[in-house]
Amino acid sequence: MRDFAELLDRLVLTPSRNAKIRLLTDYFRTAPDPDRGYALSALAGTLTLSTVKPNVLRQLMLERMDPVLFQYSYDYVGDLAETISLVWEGTEPDEADVGDLSLGSIVEQLQSVGRANVRDLVRNLLDRLDGSSRFAFLKLITGSMRIGVSSRLVKQALGEMGTVDVGEIETLWHGLLPPYVELFAWLDGHSGRPELTMPAVFHSVMLATPVGDKDLENLDPADFVAEWKWDGIRVQLANLSGTRRLYSRSGDDISGAFPDILEAVDFEGVIDGELLVGGTLRSNQATRSFSDLQQRLNRKAVTRKTIEEYPAFLRGYDLLFDGPRDMRPEPFDVRREALAKLIATTPPLHFDLSPLVPFSSWEELDRLRTAPPDPVIEGIMLKRRDSPYTPGRMKGPWFKWKREPYNIDAVLMYAQRGHGKRSSYYSDFTFGVWTAGDKGDVLVPVGKAYFGFTDAELEVLDRYVRNNTVERFGPVRSVRAEPDQGFVVEVAFEGIAFSSRHKSGVAMRFPRISRLRTDKLPRDADRLETLVSMIDAGAPVTDDA
Amino acid sequence: MRPETLLYPTPKGLFCEAGGFYIDPVHPVDKALITHGHADHARSGHGEVLATRETLEIMTIRYGADFCRQSQEAALGETMTIGDVTVSFHPAGHVLGSAQIAVSRAGTKIVVSGDYKRRRDPTCLPFEPVSCDVFITEATFGLPVFHHPPDADEVGKLLTSLRQFPERAHLVGAYALGKAQRVIMLLREAGYHEPIYIHGALVKLCDYYLSKGIALGELRPATVTAKEKPAFAGAVVIGPPSAFADKWARRFPDPIPIFASGWMLVRQRAKQRGVELPIIISDHCDWAELTDTIREIRPGQVWVTHGREEALVRWCELEGIKARPLHLVGYDDEGE
Ligand SMILES: [Zn+2]
Numbered sequence: 001m002r003d004f005a006e007l008l009d010r011l012v013l014t015p016s017r018n019a020k021i022r023l024l025t026d027y028f029r030t031a032p033d034p035d036r037g038y039a040l041s042a043l044a045g046t047l048t049l050s051t052v053k054p055n056v057l058r059q060l061m062l063e064r065m066d067p068v069l070f071q072y073s074y075d076y077v078g079d080l081a082e083t084i085s086l087v088w089e090g091t092e093p094d095e096a097d098v099g100d101l102s103l104g105s106i107v108e109q110l111q112s113v114g115r116a117n118v119r120d121l122v123r124n125l126l127d128r129l130d131g132s133s134r135f136a137f138l139k140l141i142t143g144s145m146r147i148g149v150s151s152r153l154v155k156q157a158l159g160e161m162g163t164v165d166v167g168e169i170e171t172l173w174h175g176l177l178p179p180y181v182e183l184f185a186w187l188d189g190h191s192g193r194p195e196l197t198m199p200a201v202f203h204s205v206m207l208a209t210p211v212g213d214k215d216l217e218n219l220d221p222a223d224f225v226a227e228w229k230w231d232g233i234r235v236q237l238a239n240l241s242g243t244r245r246l247y248s249r250s251g252d253d254i255s256g257a258f259p260d261i262l263e264a265v266d267f268e269g270v271i272d273g274e275l276l277v278g279g280t281l282r283s284n285q286a287t288r289s290f291s292d293l294q295q296r297l298n299r300k301a302v303t304r305k306t307i308e309e310y311p312a313f314l315r316g317y318d319l320l321f322d323g324p325r326d327m328r329p330e331p332f333d334v335r336r337e338a339l340a341k342l343i344a345t346t347p348p349l350h351f352d353l354s355p356l357v358p359f360s361s362w363e364e365l366d367r368l369r370t371a372p373p374d375p376v377i378e379g380i381m382l383k384r385r386d387s388p389y390t391p392g393r394m395k396g397p398w399f400k401w402k403r404e405p406y407n408i409d410a411v412l413m414y415a416q417r418g419h420g421k422r423s424s425y426y427s428d429f430t431f432g433v434w435t436a437g438d439k440g441d442v443l444v445p446v447g448k449a450y451f452g453f454t455d456a457e458l459e460v461l462d463r464y465v466r467n468n469t470v471e472r473f474g475p476v477r478s479v480r481a482e483p484d485q486g487f488v489v490e491v492a493f494e495g496i497a498f499s500s501r502h503k504s505g506v507a508m509r510f511p512r513i514s515r516l517r518t519d520k521l522p523r524d525a526d527r528l529e530t531l532v533s534m535i536d537a538g539a540p541v542t543d544d545a
Numbered sequence: 546m547r548p549e550t551l552l553y554p555t556p557k558g559l560f561c562e563a564g565g566f567y568i569d570p571v572h573p574v575d576k577a578l579i580t581h582g583h584a585d586h587a588r589s590g591h592g593e594v595l596a597t598r599e600t601l602e603i604m605t606i607r608y609g610a611d612f613c614r615q616s617q618e619a620a621l622g623e624t625m626t627i628g629d630v631t632v633s634f635h636p637a638g639h640v641l642g643s644a645q646i647a648v649s650r651a652g653t654k655i656v657v658s659g660d661y662k663r664r665r666d667p668t669c670l671p672f673e674p675v676s677c678d679v680f681i682t683e684a685t686f687g688l689p690v691f692h693h694p695p696d697a698d699e700v701g702k703l704l705t706s707l708r709q710f711p712e713r714a715h716l717v718g719a720y721a722l723g724k725a726q727r728v729i730m731l732l733r734e735a736g737y738h739e740p741i742y743i744h745g746a747l748v749k750l751c752d753y754y755l756s757k758g759i760a761l762g763e764l765r766p767a768t769v770t771a772k773e774k775p776a777f778a779g780a781v782v783i784g785p786p787s788a789f790a791d792k793w794a795r796r797f798p799d800p801i802p803i804f805a806s807g808w809m810l811v812r813q814r815a816k817q818r819g820v821e822l823p824i825i826i827s828d829h830c831d832w833a834e835l836t837d838t839i840r841e842i843r844p845g846q847v848w849v850t851h852g853r854e855e856a857l858v859r860w861c862e863l864e865g866i867k868a869r870p871l872h873l874v875g876y877d878d879e880g881e
C-alpha cells in the first residue's frame with residue numbers, strides 16, 4: 001500500500017505529463033502483481049469496491065476522538081478523507097501483528113467483506129496503515145480518486161512500459177479485467193499478447209475532428225466519402241458467441257434500456273452506428289428527433305408502452321467485427337461494403353445503413369451540408385476511403401462538418417442558484433472548454449447560460465451540482481470537471497467574437513444549454529481553438545466586440 | 546507568588562517585572578533574554594541581551610557585532626539571579642543554541658520553552674524537560690492533524706526522486722537557520738555524499754555550523770552560468786524558500802520544487818505553493834510531541850502561545866490540566 005500511496009502523493013503534485021508518465025511506469029515496473037493491477041484499475045476508474053459513506057467514517061473517527069478537536073481539524077484541512085488520514089492515531093506497529101498490508105490484499109479484503117463487517121475492517125485497516133497509506137485507502141473506499149490523471153495517460157504509461165503503441169492497449173482494454181495480470185506479463189515481455197476471453201466487449205470508438213479553417217484545401221474529395229451525421233447517440237452493438245451488448249460511445253453498457261434492439265440482432269459481429277428512434281430508411285417512415293430519443297435514454301429498464309411509442313433502431317456507420325473477423329485494419333471502403341451486405345440481412349425495422357452523400361467538390365458538399373434533406377441531420381461526416389478503424393480522435397482520417405456551426409460541447413464548471421421560482425435550484429451555469437495550459441489541458445470558462453433546458457433536465461443538472469460540488473464561494477458552487485468526471489452540455493449560441501473582457505478571449509451571444517450530453521465524457525468536449533476558428537470562419541459578430 | 550504577576554504579556558513581549566527583563570521581545574527593550582536565533586524571536590536593537598553563546602554568535606552573524614549594547618552568555622543549566630528572580634537556560638532541541646528559559650521567584654517557576662521539538666536533531670542538543678508550575682508552550686503545529694512522519698522516510702523520498710529524475714535539479718526550500726543544516730545532515734546520514742549546492746543566503750550560517758564541528762560535508766555555491774547548467778542535473782540545491790520565485794531558481798535544469806517543512810503534511814498547502822515534492826521535516830513539535838511533553842512535565846498550568854492555541858487548550862482541559870491562551874503578538878506562526 002505504501003508505494004501506491006507514495007505514487008498518488010507524487011502524481012497529485014506533479015504537473016508535467018512526462019513526469020507523471022515516468023512515475024507511473026516506474027511504479028508499474030517495480031510493484032508486484034496483483035498490487036500494480038489494482039493500482040491501475042483504481043487510476044483508470046475500473047475498480048469496483050462497495051464504497052463507505054462519509055458519515056460512517058466520521059462515526060469511526062468520533063469513537064475515539066473529541067468532537068471539538070475533530071471539528072478544529074476538519075475546518076483546517078477541509079477534506080474529510082484527508083482530515084481522518086491525518087488525525088487518526090494508529091496502534092503502535094507491532095511488527096509481527098501488522099499482517100498483509102499490500103494493496104492487493106486490501107482490495108481483496110474489501111471485495112469479500114460482508115456488509116455487517118465493513119466498519120470493523122475499515123477501523124482495523126486504519127489502525128494498521130501509516131499516514132500516507134491511510135489517505136490512499138480512504139480515497140479508495142470513498143470512491144474519490146481525484147488526482148489529475150486520466151485513464152488515457154495511464155494507458156500511455158503502460159504503452160511506454162512495454163514499448164507498445166497506446167492504440168494496442170486501447171484495443172485490449174475493455175476485454176481485460178483487474179488485476180490485469182496477463183496484461184502486465186505481456187508488457188514485461190514474459191508472455192504473449194493477452195487473448196480476449198470475453199467476446200462481446202466494448203472497443204474504443206474512432207472519433208472525428210471538426211473541419212477547421214483550410215483543412216480541406218489540400219485534400220482531394222475523391223479520397224473521401226461523405227455521409228450524414230445523424231442527431232442521435234453514437235453506440236456500439238456487439239453480438240459474439242451468444243453475448244449481446246449495446247454500449248454508449250464511452251463504453252457504458254446500455255443494453256438494459258434497449259431490449260427491442262438486442263432482441264432483433266440476428267447476426268454475429270460488432271457494429272458502430274447511431275442510435276435513433278422512429279422509422280428506419282428501410283421502413284420508409286420518418287426518423288424522429290433527439291428529444292424523442294431522450295425518452296429512451298438514461299433508463300435502467302423500459303416499459304413495453306415506451307418501446308411502442310418510441311421504437312429504437314440502429315443506423316449502421318461501420319463494421320468492427322464481421323462475425324469473429326476483426327475488420328478494423330481494413331480500409332473504410334472494404335468495411336463499408338461488408339457492413340452494407342450485413343445490414344441487408346437484418347430485420348428492417350431495427351437496422352438500416354447510413355446513406356452515403358455523393359459529391360464531387362468541397363463547395364458542393366458545403367451546400368449539401370447547410371441544406372440537408374432531413375431535420376434529424378446535424379451535419380456531414382467525412383471519412384477517408386483508405387482509413388483503418390483506429391480508436392481515439394486523430395486528425396486526418398475522419399472529419400465532422402456540422403450544419404449549425406454555432407453549437408459546441410462544453411463542460412459544466414460552476415453553478416449558481418436561480419431567481420424567483422427557480423431559487424431552490426442551481427439553474428445558472430458557467431461552462432468551459434479545453435485549452436492548453438502550462439501544465440497540460442485545462443478548462444477555461446467561455447460563457448454562462450440559464451435557459452434552454454427543460455424542467456426535467458433542470459432536475460438532472462441540479463442534482464448533479466449538489467452531488468458533485470468541489471468548492472463553494474457564497475452562492476456559487478464549483479462542480480467536478482475533469483477529463484473523465486464531469487457533465488457535458490451542448491451549448492447553442494447566435495454568434496461569437498473576440499473579447500478582451502473574458503479570460504477565454506471569446507464571448508458568445510445568447511448562449512443556451514440545448515442538450516445534456518450524458519453520453520459524453522468531458523474529455524470529448526470542444527476546445528477553445530474550435531471557438532476561435534468559428535470566429536475566423538466568419539460567425540456573426542456579437543455586440544460584445 | 547501568582548504566576549500571572551511573575552510573567553505577563555505586553556505589546557513589547559513577555560515581561561518579567563521583578564527581573565526588569567523581557568523574553569524574546571518584538572520591540573527594542575533595555576534588557577532581553579532570547580531563546581534562539583530565529584528572526585522573530587531574536588531582534589536587534591536591545592540594550593542588554595542574555596542568551597546562549599550560539600544564539601549570541603548567530604545574532605552577530607545576522608545583525609553584525611553591534612546588534613545590542615551589551616551581551617552576556619548564559620551557560621546551559623546554570624542558575625543566575627536577575628533583580629528579584631532567578632533564571633536558567635535549558636536545551637530546547639529547536640535549532641543550534643536554542644534554549645528554554647526558566648524563571649523563578651518565591652517558589653513559583655515558569656518555563657518559557659520558546660520554540661522546541663522532541664525528535665532527534667543531529668545539529669543541536671535535545672530538549673530537556675524541566676519541571677515547573679507553568680509551562681509556556683508554542684503551538685505552531687497545535688492541531689491533531691499534525692503527525693510528522695519519521696525524518697529518514699522523508700529524506701528517503703528525496704533520494705528516490707534523485708534516482709527517478711537524474712536529469713532534473715532538485716531545489717530544496719529550507720529556512721536558513723536550522724532547517725537547511727538539518728536537511729543536509731539527514732542527507733549525509735542517509736549515505737548521500739555528493740557535493741550539496743547552497744544559495745548565497747545560507748553560506749554564512751552553514752560556515753558557522755561547520756565551525757561548530759557539525760559535519761555538513763562538501764558544500765558548493767549554487768551559482769549557475771549557462772555553461773554550468775548541465776552540472777546541476779541530478780544535484781541537490783538548497784535555498785531559502787523565498788528564493789524559489791526568483792530568476793535564480795529558473796536557471797537550473799528542469800528544477801523540481803521541493804520544500805522541507807512541517808506544513809507540507811497538508812496536501813493543499815503543498816499544492817498552493819507549487820511544491821512538487823513535499824518533505825515533511827519540522828523544527829517544531831507535532832501534535833503528539835506537544836501532548837506527550839505536557840503529560841511528561843505535568844505542570845500546574847499550561848500557557849499556549851503562537852500557533853493554534855484553541856486546540857491545545859481544549860486538549861489540556863480534557864486532560865484536566867489548567868490551560869489558557871497567551872495572546873502574544875509579533876511571532877511568525879507560519880515560518881518553519
Ligand atoms: Zn524558531
Ligand SMILES: [Zn+2]
Pocket residue numbers: 583585586659660683851876877
Ligand atoms: Zn517561533
